[in-house]
Amino acid sequence: MNDTLLWYTTRGAGAVSLVLLTAVVVLGILSALRVKGAGWPRFLTTGLHRNLALMTLVFLGLHIVTAVVDPFTHLGWLTAVVPFSSYYRTFWLGLGTISFELLLAIVMTSLARGFIGHAAWRMVHWLTYASWPVAVIHGIGTGTDTLSAWLLVLTVACVAAVVAAIGFRVTAGSRDPLEEPRTTFQAAVQRREPR
Amino acid sequence: MDRNTQDRVRAREAALRLLNRLTTGVGVGALAGVGVLGAVSAYTIPGAATSSQTASTATSSSASSTSSTSGLGSSSTPINSSSSGSGVVVSGGT
Amino acid sequence: MRLAVDRIKCDGHGQCAELLPELIRLDDWGYPIVASGEVPNHLVPLAQRAVNGCPVLALALRRVETQRRATG
């Protein structure tokens, strides 16, 4: 039974990573929405967003390590680094690698935000809207027993949460109170002059 | 330090504690989740006749926190702008 | 060490005031009013946290008095 223990751990860690990543995405969107409540200052949303992002990496690490060292599938380390390099479920596993590497880029640039500046950080952070969906599809495609209800329900719940959060974000529009007047003024004093 | 600032300092301290508690709570929940979901997927190996409906979404507290998107949009009330462009300037017979 | 706000980057999130009420409060429109002068030593860690936590990196902790004037 113990050689399948790794395999079950991989699946468990994968599912947990999906839930954590979903929480991180939702908290990120809530941070942009600047939500605030009694006893819940804004830095709590962003603080939790950051903590859970790092935690996601930890569980994702567990998910990857247990998958790679699992003798049953003997994937090899390359699978985790080079997308679509595994012989087993090449496409679906490749998506996992892509999602993971996007997430790495997002977290690295977040840790280095002070050096690269806000604009560069923000551009890379948009990759979240690629990393998370790819992770979801990876989860659905790779789950050998995809039909197992619990993973499907879990996935649907995660998708619902993110879609709802995106819905709020889009309808809310920019939270920067100066966005509109600033754009208007800049248009008025914009003179395209050759350098 | 005036009362208002003291209240805000207390609120900060409470929120920082809450942040730590939430983080550890989610961490513990996640660890448990790996165990629970690992076990759950063990019982639902393909070929096992019964596809037992053991769907449990409450895998970890973090899942619950994601669905509580309380609509607390911060209200940036629009300032009624009466700026009517160039005002009457130091007037006189120019 | 002094706190300095880049007024153009700052877009009124307000997290710095939540994290450091001893030195920062918000005006009527949600923008930070930073106490001028040196940051007391016991508040430097919190000030650093507010600087790192600023969603738009508008807050800075500077060693020498480099901003034009102490922004009140």
Next chain:
Amino acid sequence: MTRLLAGRDLALGAEGLAEHLQRLGPLPAAGPSLTEALVRSGLAGSGGAAYPTGLKWRSVAAESNGTAVVIVNGAEGEPRSLKDRLLMTTRPHLILDGAFLAAKAVRAKQVVLYIGEEHRASQDSMARALAERTGEERRLVRTVSAPARYVAGASSAAVHLVDEGIATPTTAPPSAHERGVAGAPTLVQNVETLAQVALVARNGSPTGTLLVTVAGGVFRPGVLEIQAQTTVAEAVELAGGASEPPHGVLLGGYFGTWVKAANAWELPLDHDALRARGLTLGCGVIGVLPGSRCVVCEVAGIMRYLASESSAQCGPCFFGLRALADACTRIAERGTDPADLQRLQRWSAEVSGRGACHHPDGAVMFLQSALATFPDDFAGHRPHLRRAA
């Protein structure tokens, strides 16, 4: 003692290069010696901030290694100021002399003529004058139009427009003289200052005169060249005298300070003398408010203008100036509510010093000076039922 506007009659338009050289002689050499002469002369800038010109040149020269840029600031965004336009349309070569002297002294590789886009006559006059200069001088120069907005004349806005085509102020530090156009140290200098430099280079000292614009309730409003220390009364006389007993005088335009008429007459028109009295001369506008005009309504109108001229980059300025303007407007249109007077004080303290540029500071100084100079008008203001327009 020569004067800036010496030479042919102003009504005859711009003085050509030949006449300019015949009157004043060739362009003298420039270098560190000129910079030191400027420092010794104590010449202050005429753009409004009155910063010592010599010190400015020193700081740019120190940072420049042949890459500096000189911006000749003829934006003149101050609605009531006419002096820069007069100088550009009548003595363009004095300005160009100053610009090329500056370019040599700070080892600049480029000179930018930054002229208000609506000042057509000034653009034409400067272009014609430039055409008369040597090929080497012409190759240095580029002309850029300044949008007709109040903040466009600020040095960081000028640099920002030349660099990226948007005339909005930017955060300092770094300021223009450290890192301006394309990152190069940039000297932003008002046209009148450069005209003075052209004369300091020839005579060893500035003219001791300054250009002022007398506006408002006078019979002959317009630009005057006056000796420093000339009193406000003398300047108003030179402008044909007050058209009716004035209520007060606004010194320095919209970033200026108010003085009750009675206290204004003996004031010497000199930056240091006025600064010592907590007043300012700014860009030299002397606004005479006729007795029949209500100072509260004037101040409210100007505050609305200054609020609408905020570049909306900084919250305290954009929202603060609107709140101040709205409160002034309420007082003007509905009569004084003491709560509004308190709000004016609180917001003034909260707004001043909290912008990336000096726009909020100037507006608050203007408002506070009005509140301090005319407390009774503000405290007891009644809406005007019917009054002369």
